[in-house]
Amino acid sequence: MRTVELLAPARDYASAVVAVDAGADAVYIGGARFGARQAAGNSAREIARVVEYAHRYGVRVHATLNTLLWDDELPEAERTARELVDAGVDALIVQDMALRRMDLPVELHASTQVSNRTPEGARFLAEAGFARVILERALSLEEIRAICAATPAEVEVFVHGAICVGYSGRCFLSRAMSDRSGNRGACSQPCRLPWDLVDGRGRRIITGKHLLSVRDLNLSHRLGELVDAGVTSFKIEGRLKDAGYIRNVVAWYRRALDEVLAARPALRRASVGESVPDFEPDPAKSFTRGESEYFFDGKRAGVASFDTPKAVGERIGRVAQVSGGSFRIDGDADLAPGDGICLITPRGVVGTNINAVEGRRITPNRIEGITPGAELCRNYDRRFSLALERSRMRRVIPTRALVEASAQGVIVTCTDCEGLEASARRDVPLERAKNPEANAATLRAQAMKSGDTIFAVREVEVRGGEWFVPASLAAELRREALAGLLRQREERPLEHRILPENRAARYPSERLDADGNVTNHLAEAFYRDHGVCAIERPLELAPSLEGCTVMRSAYCIRREIGECLREGSRLRGDLYLEHGADRFRLGFDCKACEMTLVECPRRRMDKEKKH
Structure with a gap:
């Protein structure tokens, strides 16, 4: 079956954990040097921690070494690359072809910084040994479809976040x-x-306008078309964004992509686990310069953000009337004290906070610059942000348990959704239970518990319920079996496409x-x-x-x-x-x-x- 991947950004270990827990199939993270986001660098040791956590769920870790290199930097770049390989990363994202020449024992992805825009270029990169090409953000669906058809390499596209106005x-x-x-x-x-x-x-x-600033990308409603075009990986931009952004946006795309996959039985997601958010995801409530599908349907106007390059947030309505220290909006809105708002006026953008709300009447922290007709946006939803901060969202792997008791002892076997299994046993003489039904119910209840592990035991079968097993022993064996299952998941290698360079290409x-x-x-x-x-x-x-x-x-x-x-x-x-x-x-x-x-x-x- 063809696999489909949701790829999330990670600034550091903490944000990587958030991305994985929210449902990412892969994360991309910067090494100590030579990454396209200098402010998001991590040591090889830190990335090894990310790998350890991510691989439990079959989540891949891609490290970015996607800057240009000077000749005198090549030895250090190679050392950095090999340290990342030793840390267990599944792929390196590179721009400079010097890294292709270093015979690195790792899967290579051609960064969007290579400016991948044509079928011919993507075909060449596959022949040159790149397992994946990451496309330029300005391409249309038609252009993406043509590239997917032309190359045997996997194709990765950005679906959310900031857009570089120039070709990457x-x-x-x-x-x-x-x-x-x-x-x-x-x-x-x-x-x-x-x-x-x-x-x-x-x-x-035109004077004093942000003429090169474009809106942020949101293709969450076009994922099905991209899957059908042949895209493998759906990438969220934002290695400099905070954990709240990552949790919210990844959860939103996880839900959207799962709906796409549910309608296409021949496809499957690239990792395992269930992530159920304890909040309602909404990308409009995280950092955004306004949503755009950019040139997905062809080049068109209306993609710029002339008034401000900052986050304007979700559009609420317009100012209908201003009086005293408050203003009235032209429609109903679920605003609350503490919310941050920005108002786009003919004289510029005004930002402030809300002190009080009475129906459609809003009292801001400051009224200066707010005029009738101004467009009102909320760029900070206090209640939503609190829900994100308080979120205890976890990712669990569905598992079933089998408890087998006999006169000679008891065995507990745990099997996860991928068929990996681990057992724990005790060879001890058991007596017949005085109440077999109650004993079986106790064994079932003990086996169902998974505590703070990554597993969620959803189904339990008990064989030999007529043999009495102390609850403490059943719990001990269940813990041992789940620990063994975790070791198997951590030790199991993921599949990689480490390809040679075809010098004849x-x-x-x-x-x-x-x-x-x-x-x-x-x-x-x-x-x-x-x-x-x-x-x-x-x-x-x-x-x-x-x-x-x-x-x-x-x-x-x-x-x-x-x-x-x-x-x-x-x-x-x-x-x-x-x-x-x-x-x-x-x-x-x-x-x-x-x-x-x-x-x-x-x-x-x-x-x-x-x-």
């Missing part, structure tokens, strides 16, 4: 504006800054441009061995990016503001994005339906602008 692994905007590079795990997220849109004559068309192009990210001799050798003849010096090593394309994107500002060139835009000539002294010329490839940013010389700021 091909964005150099952060490095152009600072000394922090997204390809080195330290993106400063300049795409979330306020920008001015300026024409070639210096006229400001040909890269889809004979040329790699400067955004191809070849930054060390091992990566260069990899591409040349696979037929690449010309490799430009990478932008990551360029002393200056002036005049270079620092971002290529499926997102288009023209489309977003209703000025698409293919639909007769009134805006002609060059357009620029400006933030402070930084200036970038926008390019529009209408045939490919892509936008580019080219770095211009930095502007000279007068004293007034500097202040």
Whole structure:
């Protein structure tokens, strides 16, 4: 049967446990170095703890080593990789092809940072020994389906969380504006800054808006289509998010994916265990910049978040009237004191807390800036957050028990839902029970108990109930049997696809441009061995990016503001994005339906602008 995986982020051990308990089939976590989220690094020892906990449920652990490497970093990168392998990780997620050349005894996944966007590229990566390709987030269902059909590698897609507006692994905007590079795990997220849109004559068309900030992804209602397209792994973004976000969002997607699998008997989930939340999951109540399916149905407008790059939360309604220190909303809403709200007004976003609620009348902590017509959102639901914090959600493995008593002794055998079993026995003389029915009932009750183990005994069979077994002995044997079953689960190896590199595989192009990210001799050798003849010096090593394309994107500002060139835009000539002294010329490839940013010389700021 084909397996389907729900893949959750983990910042550290604690959040990994939360993800597993909430129902993840796999977690991805950063090593000590060379991960695309520098702030989410973990030691090999910490990751070994994650592996130990996760493998009990058949949950896989994927470690991220998905940054570009310099030549002098290769020895340390290899040491880090091998430490992670020794820690028991099931796969390494990599961007730099140098790691492919290190003959690591582990499954390799091609990170989204490789910028996996085409069937040809995905097919090549499978031939080059990658067990899985992780796709770019800007792809449509049609494009994803074509990639799945073209490659024998597993296909992983992001289904929830933040979206990089530029193609992953091909964005150099952060490095152009600072000394922090997204390809080195330290993106400063300049795409979330306020920008001015300026024409070639210096006229400001839009001022102070977050023109490159896009809404967050939510494909929870499209999982069935992705499964049918051939997708194996459904990935939630958020290695920097808190435990509440992970618990809530993973529980939501667990439920949604289980519904999809229930309608497709030929598919099964990739791990085992039941996770029943003690709260009602709702991703709108965790960090979100507003929900979007992005370009899943093709490129379209309405995916940007111009007003704020911060979490706006769930939309409640609009302000109908403001008077004194309170305001009235235009509809009923389940708001409460302590909730955090933000109001989107023509002059910007106003954030505050609620002090009191009387019907539709809301008294905020501060009223300044709140105007009639403002859109009201709740970005902190106090009661829901408390429910998350108090959650004691557990994950259990359904198990059945068999108690067999005879004159010579008693055996307790526990068998889990995958057929693994363990027994505990005592060879002791037993006497006949005075009340066989009561004795059998006691044995059944003792065997049903599972305490704080990972097992939930759902079914018990008692044979030989006419032989009296002390309750204390039955409990002791049940504990031993469950402990033995746990050892079996911990010691059982998971399946992996550790593939060799086929040196005869040909890269889809004979040329790699400067955004191809070849930054060390091992990566260069990899591409040349696979037929690449010309490799430009990478932008990551360029002393200056002036005049270079620092971002290529499926997102288009023209489309977003209703000025698409293919639909007769009134805006002609060059357009620029400006933030402070930084200036970038926008390019529009209408045939490919892509936008580019080219770095211009930095502007000279007068004293007034500097202040």
